[in-house]
Amino acid sequence: MGKIIGITGGIASGKSTVTNFLREQGFQAVDADAVVHDLQKPGGRLYQLLVQHFGQEIILENGELNRPLLASLIFSNPEEREWSKQTQGEIIREELAALRDKLVQTESIFFMDIPLLFEQDYANWFDETWLIYVDRDIQLERFMKRDQLSKDLAESRLSAQWSLEEKKGLATHVLDNNGSRDQLVSQVVKLLEGGDSCARD
Numbered sequence: 543m544g545k546i547i548g549i550t551g552g553i554a555s556g557k558s559t560v561t562n563f564l565r566e567q568g569f570q571a572v573d574a575d576a577v578v579h580d581l582q583k584p585g586g587r588l589y590q591l592l593v594q595h596f597g598q599e600i601i602l603e604n605g606e607l608n609r610p611l612l613a614s615l616i617f618s619n620p621e622e623r624e625w626s627k628q629t630q631g632e633i634i635r636e637e638l639a640a641l642r643d644k645l646v647q648t649e650s651i652f653f654m655d656i657p658l659l660f661e662q663d664y665a666n667w668f669d670e671t672w673l674i675y676v677d678r679d680i681q682l683e684r685f686m687k688r689d690q691l692s693k694d695l696a697e698s699r700l701s702a703q704w705s706l707e708e709k710k711g712l713a714t715h716v717l718d719n720n721g722s723r724d725q726l727v728s729q730v731v732k733l734l735e736g737g738d739s740c741a742r743d
Contacts, residue, residue: 545651546642546667550659551674552706553699554685556719556726560674561655563727567734570652572641578634582607587633595625617702631662642667660712661704672733673713675706677720 549571551557561571581588584605593601596615602608616622638654645652656664665671676684678700686696710716717729 544646544649545669546646547651547653548659548664548668548671549653549655549674550657550671550709550713551719552657552676552681552703552709554681554688555676555706556674557655557657559719559723559726560672560717560730561653563730564653570645570649572638572645572652572654574634574638574654574656577637577641578630581633581637582609587637588630591629591633595629613699617699623702627662635662635664638664658703660709665712670714671712673706673709673716674719674726675710675716676718678705678707680720681706 549557549560558573561573564571578588580586582592583589589607592607592612596612600608600612600615616626638656642654654664654667656662659665659668659671682693682696682700685691685700686693689696691699715733717726717733719726
């Protein structure tokens with residue numbers, strides 16, 4: 543049986559930096575967001591579900607989903623967030639479980655990047671969980687810059703999720719991403735080498 547490590551964080555906290563580095567080192571790293579993206583493509587299991595729920599207005603001229611509109615419809619309404627968590631969440635979990643069960647047969651260690659790892663009760667899948675942590679003000683700044691959002695909109699999106707502070711106490715290891723990419727990567731290297739200098743206090 544392979545060792546499975548879950549990677550999580552928040553919006554713009556640096557999860558993709560870590561998973562990209564791990565892939566460069568030859569590790570398998572499942573990206574839950576990419577899995578969701580595939581499921582939401584025309585013909586995917588989530589595509590029809592979303593169109594039935596929200597209507598034709600969420601389809602672009604090229605047949606793809608209008609993701610920014612979809613995000614705003616879900617994030618702006620607590621009831622829609624709950625609906626999405628239940629219905630989309632169930633299908634996503636099935637797909638991720640299938641990937642996990644396949645990789646565990648062939649890999650001695652592999653990673654799964656799941657943004658809502660703690661919120662949606664994935665923690666018991668993993669031997670370890672790594673939280674990519676960043677201070678709230680830096681997270682907000684990076685998110686606004688990355689997605690070209692106003693401060694108010696970025697704030698409301700961040701407020702809709704658990705704070706990184708809340709997740710800190712749940713993770714096996716906390717990686718600090720307030721500095722440079724090199725500083726973040728060096729913490730990953732230490733964990734891969736079995737060093738415990740990044741273990742939480």
